Amino acid sequence: MTPFLEVKDMKKAYGAIKAVDGVSMSVGPGEIVGVIGPNGSGKTTLFNSILGQITPTAGHVEFCGEDVTGMSPLELSRRGVGRTFQTLQVFGKLSVRDNLIVAAQEFKGSLGSRLMAKPDAGLGQHADEMIELFRLKHVAHLYAGTLSYGQQKLIDIAMAFMPAPRLVLLDEPCAGVNPSLVDQLRELLVELNKVQGGSFVVIEHNMDFIMKLCPHVICMVEGKVLAEGPPATVQSNRQVLEAYLGN
């Protein structure tokens, strides 16, 4: 299978600290890959290096065969790469519906044509479908900033999927989410994977969530890949157990 995303020997150092130290990974079309590892193992730095949020010290990123190393988040998003952040990143003074519309409107037409476009940029129906899918209908017209953490997290994730990206990198989607919502979130991601057909890379500390969601898991420790493979293999890896689970 031709890799969709290919990361080759990625390195990111802050002075003497090697946050990411020679990580290589590949993600195929439609594949869901999980990235696990203890705090400070370099997962988010790896994400930020892939996504142009920070400049890697060394290494290459290829997306659909194109070298996208060091490209800005804007250029990557235009190529169909979406993301969520570790912390909540919604537009607090926009309604939930407007949050979803703004997440996809910039992919429709040119800057000039958007000035002349309908207020909802022709995305109202799609936004309503996503609102329905994420069970946010009862809060659709409220300011996103006034909602609970869990609801904002759902908006955050829904926004990443609004433009139907080809690749989505999700940074700790379960963090701070009520345990009763975690299963719902996993089902949503499975459904979106089926419907939109994109590839996902998911950083998560919730082991149950990641083992059920991802057919392929990468475990990072101290900036390096310690183990990778199917969830059961990684879970039973002795080094992973020692480094990550501590027993």
Next chain:
Amino acid sequence: MNTNVKTIILVAALAAVAVVAALAKRSDVYLLTLCSVYLMATFGLNLTVGYAGQMSLGQAAFFGIGAYIAALALKAGVPFFVVVLIAAVVCFFVGLALGFPALRVQHHYLAFATLGFNVLVYLIMRNEEKITGGTFGISGIPRPSLLGFSMEGHLAYFYLTFASLIVLAFLLWWLLRSPWGRAFAALRDNPIRAESLGVNITAYTLLAFAIGAACAGIAGVYYASLVEFIEPGPFHFSTSLMMLLAVIVGGSGRFFGPVIGTVIIILLPELLRASNMEALKFMQKWYLVFFGIAVVVLMVWLPGGILSIGDRFRKGGAK
């Protein structure tokens, strides 16, 4: 409140202002015209600061650039609306240039960068006597004629300014209602997230400055024709502070915020100064002190501006 009711209230309010102007004294018509002129500039500043979240203390510089373009061009016989267009275009491009610092710095650093620009423009107006007349200014700025009708009279000029303000406000409302308005809000709320969602934050930041500046440039043209004499004083950075205060007092990022704020900033001091009631006689001396205290109290109690008063009692509602 549904849209039809809002439209009826708005039309009734505009009609009421037009009627009040027809019945008012000459000095009051002047104040209403001045309010309309400042509103053009504060509507633009509200887009830059309130909707796009880009701090600016340079609005008076664009106001001045527009005014000086008007003074020079109108005296040279260029038609009024051509001058309006020239001022808007020039200020748009100068505003575009001023937007570049905003790509590097934010908040109070950006405020100081724009303030520096205002000081620079002010000094040019004061020192480049051959062009600007320096502190002696430029006098004899004509008022326009429209379709053969002279706008020389104070009431006629008010109606011209008021009608132009309505057109400008409609264009801004339409722009903010378009996807651009949502992109500006995304830029204000969270530029990093906005960029990851394909929002070209460079383009929207520059546009926010440029459009706001163009509005101030247009306001400057109407101001020059209103006062018929300009000198650098009204374009000092204290005017930028006053415009920013108008936006914040009314409700930054709310469409009608500048209306409330500008009316308060322009009219309230005059009303206090002119109060003839026995109990308010002391205001004639103390009106600026009272005005200052009123603004401080307002900002402490309602930091989101007067139009945020509803939010104090109601949580959540976006629409």
